[in-house]
Amino acid sequence: MTKRQTTTTTASITWKDSGVPVAEQFDDPYFSLEDGLAETRHVFIDGNELAARFRPGFQIAELGFGTGLNMLAAFIAWLAAGSPEGAGFTSFEAFPMEAVDIDRALRAFPEAHAVAGPFLSAWAEGARRFDLDGFAVEVIEGDARETLATWDGKSDAWFLDGFSPAKNPELWGEALMGEVGTHTAPNGTFATYTAAGFVRRALDAAGFDVERVPGYGRKRHMSRGILRP
Template sequence: MAVTETLKPPATEPAELIWQDGVPESARFGDVYFNRHDGLAETRHVFISPNRLCERFEKLPSPGHFVIGETGFGSGLSFLTAWADWKQQTANQKHTVLHFISFERYPLTREELKAALSRWPELAPLSDQLTSQYPPLMNGVHRLVFEGGRVRLTLFFGEILHGLKQLPFFADAWFLDAFDPQHNPQMWSDEVIESVRTHSLPGTTFATFTAVGRVRRSLEAAGFEVRKLPGFGRKREMLAGALTTDADIPAPTIAPTDPVAIIGAGIAGTLLARNLAERGVPVLLIDKAA
């Protein structure tokens, strides 16, 4: 009798790190994962504030959802910062969901992630949950669920263009957080920026630490309005902006509050019903059995 070998997804290449004073630096790209002096303050300055996330979280209707896309998961600090602000601003909104979608070509190991995030004990209640669910370093899509389904992290390990082509979503905000364009040009290519645009709607915002002219021109060519802002620390300038409201991109036609009928109350049907109900979507589950 022939033996069928179970195929496993191929492992991805992990990051190559150099540690200096507890701060990880990419040996491959010659860049740090976060500011050596205050990475948390840097994240709030570069990504949270320019995207007006706290204000937008607070005004989000319930039920409702907010989607953040990120080009470079790195240490997970930006995800944890957004999650922490989400918890604070939506504490009384039961049926709101934060979906964070991030892409990483060279992920950290679980142990490296723990070591990097240990610098912020105030984030420990969240970082402990992240590291406990952190997936094996395998190419492809990994989905992590927190807060009883109210916070969902989709991690794609592999080439960003492959991930952007595979995952259907529209982001409300973007963290363009790859390493320096000079050392990591593939993550800032025109094709990547155009893919970011196709996953955006008119009014979708973005923010990035870089102010390189080539990146600014690529964003403008893709239809984003771009403005320069003061950078963090010694960084003089950064970029932020939004996709223009006249961008030729169709908006989703199905509202999250539309009722959904599910035929069949088997494992798939009941899991789908629960998933939708946790998002505040009215569900009618139909099955021939009592």
């Protein structure tokens, strides 16, 4: 592995020989060791049925921005859906990665890296709000347990992508999942790679009908759900 030191305000990264970045704070990789883009599409894009749901004004929200891979996958899906006007993506991230690390990580996924140029340029300049051909992106830095409560938006689809619940339980607690429910639009959905029982119970308590469905690759199960009326 090669390692690069960072400040306490940004993510501290260790690199596996395979090129996968690992968050030192949580000892957890940022994406699947098999194919992170394919996993993103299975879990978040298909799990929220975005291809059939994109419409003008559609809003996505996410816990855990990481490398921005999920955002780029959503952007690609939005383009494929005809770029409905007014779509947006808001993500909450406590330990933002530096642009050089994001660029290095995304090179593992040529399709995503090919459209990442404007994002990487904006990120390197310190911008946390930027526009990708009409797809508005905002990344809110800080502890989501504090920042989500003050967000004035509501999401049509949630990507719940914190690090493993066993290693990062703070991002999966009942209070935070309650805020996710509060900040979900009518008929809004969530999807996540985890099927941990306490996470599913917290989402049920937050107002979602939760189902366990087949996961990606070696992960037997994942979870998704829709907000109850």
